[in-house]
Amino acid sequence: MSEENNTPEVLPGTIGWNEVVTTDKAATIAFYTELFGWTTEEMPMPDGNSYVIFNNNGKPAAGCVQAPAEAAAQPCWMQYINSEDIDASVAKAISLGASVMVPRTDLPMGSFAVIADPVGAVFSFWQNNPNEDC
Secondary structure, three states: OOOOOOOOOOOOOOEEEEEEEEOOHHHHHHHHHHHHOOEEEEEEOOOOOEEEEEEEOOEEEEEEEEOOHHHOOOOEEEEEEEOOOHHHHHHHHHHOOOEEEEEEEEEOOEEEEEEEOOOOOEEEEEEEOOOOOO
């Protein structure tokens, strides 16, 4: 973390963000706000849904997203590992036996791709959009 502003540094290969993927967003929000005393803020998404940011003492701590019904996803915590070149990172992961669960998806603040490693553990690559203040 940067000592000046307590924001995480964006170093390739480090976990830059965590979010809970849930099938019941309201219950998940209630649980974590009660458990940790987190506050929340809603961020509208391009698809019309909202993304919830959990704040800890006014600083972003994690996110919360409703799993799409068609994904049949199990609730889980997702880690986003920083990448300088998401396409190269995905290609290297594939060459090492990983599979792509969600291909590169571009958002205003950056891009992500969801990967399963060769034994099935799931994580995401994340690359910030250099034109956005992330």
